[in-house]
Amino acid sequence: MSEASNNTSKNTSKIEIRGLRKSFGSNEVLKTISLDVAKGGVVALIGPSGSGKSTLLRCINLLVTPDGGSVRVGDTRFAFGAGTKLPNVKTLAKFRATTGMVFQHFNLFPHMTALQNVMEGPITVRRMARADAETLARAQLAKVGLAEKADQYPATLSGGQKQRVAIARALAMEPDVMLFDEATSALDPELVGEVLAVMQRLASEGMTMVIVTHEIAFAREVADRLIFMRDGIVVEEGPARQVIDNPQEAATRAFLSHFHRTGALPPANAAP
Amino acid sequence: MYQWDFGILWSYRWLFLNGLGVTVGFTVVIVVLGLVFGLFGAFGTLSRFRAVRLIALTFIEAFRCTPILVQLIWFYYALPILAGVEMTPITASALALSLYGGSFYSEIIRGGIVSIDSGQSEAGAALGMTPGQAMRRIVLPQAIKRMIPALMNQSIIQFKNTSLVSVLAVPDLVYQSQVAAHDSYRPLETYTAVAVAYAAILIPLTILVRRGEKRMAVGE
Numbered sequence: 001m002s003e004a005s006n007n008t009s010k011n012t013s014k015i016e017i018r019g020l021r022k023s024f025g026s027n028e029v030l031k032t033i034s035l036d037v038a039k040g041g042v043v044a045l046i047g048p049s050g051s052g053k054s055t056l057l058r059c060i061n062l063l064v065t066p067d068g069g070s071v072r073v074g075d076t077r078f079a080f081g082a083g084t085k086l087p088n089v090k091t092l093a094k095f096r097a098t099t100g101m102v103f104q105h106f107n108l109f110p111h112m113t114a115l116q117n118v119m120e121g122p123i124t125v126r127r128m129a130r131a132d133a134e135t136l137a138r139a140q141l142a143k144v145g146l147a148e149k150a151d152q153y154p155a156t157l158s159g160g161q162k163q164r165v166a167i168a169r170a171l172a173m174e175p176d177v178m179l180f181d182e183a184t185s186a187l188d189p190e191l192v193g194e195v196l197a198v199m200q201r202l203a204s205e206g207m208t209m210v211i212v213t214h215e216i217a218f219a220r221e222v223a224d225r226l227i228f229m230r231d232g233i234v235v236e237e238g239p240a241r242q243v244i245d246n247p248q249e250a251a252t253r254a255f256l257s258h259f260h261r262t263g264a265l266p267p268a269n270a271a272p
Numbered sequence: 273m274y275q276w277d278f279g280i281l282w283s284y285r286w287l288f289l290n291g292l293g294v295t296v297g298f299t300v301v302i303v304v305l306g307l308v309f310g311l312f313g314a315f316g317t318l319s320r321f322r323a324v325r326l327i328a329l330t331f332i333e334a335f336r337c338t339p340i341l342v343q344l345i346w347f348y349y350a351l352p353i354l355a356g357v358e359m360t361p362i363t364a365s366a367l368a369l370s371l372y373g374g375s376f377y378s379e380i381i382r383g384g385i386v387s388i389d390s391g392q393s394e395a396g397a398a399l400g401m402t403p404g405q406a407m408r409r410i411v412l413p414q415a416i417k418r419m420i421p422a423l424m425n426q427s428i429i430q431f432k433n434t435s436l437v438s439v440l441a442v443p444d445l446v447y448q449s450q451v452a453a454h455d456s457y458r459p460l461e462t463y464t465a466v467a468v469a470y471a472a473i474l475i476p477l478t479i480l481v482r483r484g485e486k487r488m489a490v491g492e
Binding site for chain 1: 389391392394395397398399400401402403405409410413414417
């Protein structure tokens, strides 16, 4: 690591990424990416598969270690590249505790109930007392509309319910930012709405969010900024509605032509 | 025509019982020690450091790919010459059998750990767990469940392998029955009885393991 410095910066951006580079072998996945997310901002990352958007998201909480550039979330900044040492295990863990992540395939812990899944972070990472963790976890489950599913194991939940538990699990860490990695891509179409509804409410409560998604209509509705990536570079960036309704770049237009861009969001059937 | 006479074995019952006690006790020791070695071996092969991985792999393959009988003899007769370490037959055979079993255990444990989807430890990391915490809280509880049938199976093999320690004059069931066979001139009856004794202990155990496997499969 470099500087996990505590410079209380004057600018208001919550996430600041500068010159981020990442290669897997000879495959250059991210080519000098820069990105800012304002406090309370919601940024949607869209682009064809292989464009690097998931890798970019995973670089924000350092699940993927960048080759170069810098990542700042809140007051913690890491620089990468020649002459910098990789962050040690403890520093990384502490940093990740402040960023929540939701995965495409939920990654719930199958040996724990929904409640235990949500309690796990507070107990193991935040060293919270069991009773306090349980109160917190029940509140988070209630928030995603799953209070009555607390004692069920993930195997008995639907995809949409699993993903809502996963969101509650991330929120129980009371993170500064939330990262969503194609959170609805593995869901049956009729279950997408209930997860999007939870994400939409989270955004309206002022959570800083970065969302990798294929739900263009959702991005248009909920995100305030939109970034279109292709082949490891940012092709186009701007206010979500403007980019979606009126894309400037040919590549953006070509990509967006595959989607219904407007219209109602999928209904949240199991709305809490 | 051979006249079977099992009645004669009755007078050796204390000898057999004594040997059986040694066999069972010995099994417990080499299963526990073997699991400890296996744990070290498994984490060694999964280490971030190349040197540690190489050392662990070398040990595992050395014990996995040579006959246990040779290892027993080697530990007792060759180690004192090479390293100047004198060991009693019991220590030498406990060590050899534990390391031999440990090499198989470590492959089972390693396989169990890597069979858990990497998304699990990733989810732990995303919550802010250190790799150690994610291993203890998330990966191992799931992996152990998958390992248990294979570990039980290997332990059954360990139990049978104890019969080899008789070559170093450790007084286990097989050794004592050799004594009885020489004394009574009834080797056929004696060894048949030994086989029955092993089976009588192992068959209920294998049934338990199979039941466990079925329960595990339901839980998946």
